[in-house]
Amino acid sequence: MVKLDEIQKRLMAEVADLHKVPEGAYNLRVNGESAGRQSSENIEIVSKTDVSGLEIHIKPGTKNESVHIPVVLTQSGMKETVYNDFFIGEDSDVLIVAGCGIDNCGEQDSEHDGIHRFFVGKNARIKYVEKHYGSGTGRGKRILNPGTEVYQEEGSTVEMEMVQIKGVDDTVRTTTAELKEGAKLTVRERLMTHGSQNAVSTYVISLNGNGSSADVVSRSVARDDSYQKFDARIIGNAPSHGHTECDSIIMDRGRILAVPGLEANDLDAELVHEAAIGKIAGDQLIKLMTLGLSEQEAEEQIINGFLR
């Protein structure tokens, strides 16, 4: 395994909670190259031959195992697009931790576009955690454009946790999902933008199977001069349940656009959208200040809780 420098180690800790080599299967990608890889008996990681990226094969019935595939970029001016495909066998139950950290101290933009496709077998269950983090004082931007495609077979369950709290200048996140009978998708997105950052998050979820369901909840905070767009579309093509929720706090001169999109193509599709945008409530600040916190400390507690 390639030795990581201190910045790279810090990024690994931020995006994948990795402080040492993970247990189970993993692939660590540093500045476009593999810095270590391990397959396990049930989880095989192989490089793609046509484009940059990985194929991750999880055997049917694999339970309680994990895959870590974090990416870090510390070279200013580096741009890459990576295609990772996950083939998740029937009846398996696994944790997949991805994520990307960019440290850019240079003048040129650094960009990582990760395209992830998930083929989730019948009755399989996955938890997918993706964290994005940027640092560095250079003028070059830190850009992440993740694309996620999810194809769920009958009875499968996918739980996604997407987190981007700090330091990413520009993001266009696109998530699409197609669900067959009885499949279930839940997404929890947490996002904070500051400075002059720009973040766009788009979901298109098709509920194609009888009894399929999706629940997409985004909590976000836009500070300083940043801008966010949350565009969540759920299409009910069968008797199904869909729920999207965008709950946002704006601060300073931050701006947020929430676009609800519900399309029912079946009489028994039940779709709900909720959206709320507003500044921190004055009485919340006052309550915490009566407990002895300063206004700034109160604000931090409220934001931390909101994005928990």
Added chain:
Amino acid sequence: MLELKNVSYNVDEDGGEIEIIRNVDLEIGSGKLVVVTGPNGGGKSTLAKLIAGIIKPTEGRIYFNGEDITDAGITERAQKGIAFAFQQPVRFKGIRVYDLIRIASGKRINTAEACTYLSKVGLCARDYINREINSSLSGGELKRIEIATVLARNAVLSVFDEPEAGIDLWSFTNLVDVFRKIRESSEERSILIISHQERILETADEIVVLRDGGIGAFGRREDILPGLIGTSSAVSACSRLASEGRI
């Protein structure tokens, strides 16, 4: 301990100035349980907010342990030892009961310690300690959690604005015990309660009747309470529940 000297509070409305509190002189001594009662709209909650620093007097000065705190903000007053329980507790997204009690205590406390405060307000701590303080909690649950946060502050002066509002009869009995226990725990600590509940008035050392923004009466409970029984300034628990349509 707390002294209000000639305190007035006016607000601008429809081009004119309305007096909410006018020329109030009030002294609350150490180790005293003082209940402020009076008709609705008499300025009781405004008085509580003036003491907590949520609003500032238009005129007059406020002293706490001899120090002029008139210009001190909410945080500073809290740090000096004034705690305040809201009439209508605030909801938060993502902040848990444990977080609020920890912040209130001002130190790192473990879950078991935090739970003792919940138990004191009659909540099964295990069921509540990790709950978010959001709209999944009922008004009564929020109210008890609000009181627990004030208990966790161990403040020199605790101000409760209508603590009984939204609380059922069983909890109400316990609430009276909670005040009694704070009162008995230290000779230094004082409690100021805004309430017109007879049961709470009965626990008072002193009673203030606030009427039309001014002090209508102020004195020892045994002198003031007999004159209030049967008026809107001293209602019984049953009549309160009836008026809220709950019995």
